[in-house]
Amino acid sequence: MTALPSPRSAGLSGPWGRLSIATKQIVWAWTFLALPVLFFAAVRFYPTLQGFYLSLTDWDLLNEARFIGLDNYRKLFADPVFWQVFRNTFAYLVFGTPIAIVLSFVIAYYLDRVTVLHGLIRALYFLPYLTTAAAMAWVWRWFYQPPPIGVINSILGSLGLPAQPFLRSIEQALPAIMLTAIWAHLGFQIIIFMAGLRAIPTSYYEAARIDGLGEGAILRRITIPLLKPTTVFLVVFSSIGFLRIFDQVYNMTSNDPGGPLNSTKPLVLMIYQTAFSSYQMGYAAAQTVVLFVILFSISMAQLWILRSR
């Protein structure tokens, strides 16, 4: 970093005066850039590095941190709960992201063609995104209740179908929660997809129609390839969202967070409980590092796979 020019040196004779205009512009640019860089270094990078160090200690908030090497990681990889949580986290990701992307694309694709009440319908899809996740989770929790108060089970009952345990089942709880997370983020993804659709020049479509291409071919050859930047953004964004899922799970299972029997617990909830119920900060930091590595590698892999050639 170049030293800041002081007013005194700003004469023709000073070193500042001898610099060319282009160099001065670069110096100024870096001066302004220094502020956010310093901010990020202090607020983001320093705590991140501190977190890496903490993961090598046994800090418990109450006593001095002691360096214990890789013990936390050994303990973590030997813990069956961690592997269960690991599978859950990937279940949210592997099922959640594709379903969310396909669903939001289909809705955006057809919504784009609707002219009647277009704005209202779009707003309705976007509304859940504006709602607090915690409030939404509690409403869904009520939907999923067993009879006689659960809304979904009442509907099932009136159709003559058997009641489902939903959140009280080790098989159904995770999909039930995942569904609410998909629904919550649908509005945002639809809006982004629609912006992407609108950005495709209509002349391409006109040319394709003149050449006699069918709707299916237009979708495959023009719309989907040209939406690639939008899709990449949404896939990465949604993947990070599902890997960090917390609010929905915590609020919908608050009687036994992440339960029953850890069947819905994602990594972030495990980190939260390790840090703020058991106060094992070092161990929680190790889990956070693992989450960071997963997030980082998945985002990088997605960017690489979906890169534009």
Added chain:
Amino acid sequence: MRFATIARLWLRRPLLAATIALGILSSGASGARAVEIQYWQYVFDTRVQAMSEVIKQFEAENPGITVKQVTFPYADYQTRLIAAKAAGRGPDVMQLFYGWLDTFIAGKLVQPLPKASFKDAEIERDFFPIVSAMKRGGQYYGLPTAVRSMALFYNKDLFQKAGLDPDKPPQTLDELVAAAKAITRRDAAGNFQQVGMALDIARQDHNWWREILVRQYGGESYSADGSKVAYNSEAGAKSLEFYTGLQKLHRIGQEGFMDEGQAAFRGGLAGMVIDGTFRIASYKTIQGFKWGVAELPTQDGRKANFGSYFANAIGASATGEKLAAAEKFLAFVSSEKAMTVWLDKVGELPARRAVALTEANIKDPIYGPFIRGLEYAATPPMVDEAAQRQVSIDMINAVLLKNTPIKEALSAAATREQAILDKFKGK
């Protein structure tokens, strides 16, 4: 440095102004300087109101001392205490669950009560024996204002509708099952419309199983010194079979019915529920039906109950005149006066025998069963209440949801909980 000073002054300005104003006022009156101490507890409406009342009475008796009550949501409470300790600004007097004591001593959050003002012999004479759970190495670390025990709440209207005598609640576990079966209503598809008994593992049922049912079936929950898990036994298996059988065999209730057990009872859709004294104040607002309280049903004539409490302790950071004020305040919140306020406002039982065991209380239809239960209540030592509770929850869920054999679930839970106890002792 200068920024920090300014920031601190800015933050403390209202407080500073208040202190100065108070100082001027009191110097005019008595010439003494006011000492302000902080009291921390978690948010629970009736508890906060009761404490405000106690503080008002205390300040009237001790003009030189002001007490500031600071509250946090229960879920954050322990974290805030520990974080405040790490930041060096903990409370002078705090409320803590008896099961947190070992953690708090290890973390140097609390200091022992000075023997000069709190004499062991007096404590042991005046308080219920479960107060001994606050004693470590010959030192008392805190005193409760109120103690809790468990009892059976039952809906008299539902008893009547089911053809049962509303003045004869079940006295044994067999009678409990029979009454619950009479009350249970299901629709054509087999879904519960009304449960005989509200079941809620995470709230009180895990305590009912571990601390009460195990002992009623002739076993022990923990070894006498609290260092070993003792429920992995024939009695443990029988009691777990009984508890899970309520849902699997007798089908008199269902975990998650109406979301929470207490909601099902409040809603008038549950015939019975096992809960603690702390629920009384909330149930007293029920308008729709009549309810009663009974001592916990017995098995083979064996009575058992689980006594627990939140105690008040002096923060480790209190010194000098703050420590003196904190001692006075702690003595006041453990006094008969404070306990009477607590019983009225919160409905929790006084921790002093003399206040609790009055003729009126013992005969009281609501408090009576709880107070009688307190006489034979056990208070097992706990090292990590949340983790130990989770072990019991998972064990019961394994039997209910995965059909894990009783003995297998029991032995897995015992191993897990023993590891928690061992880890703590190893520290």
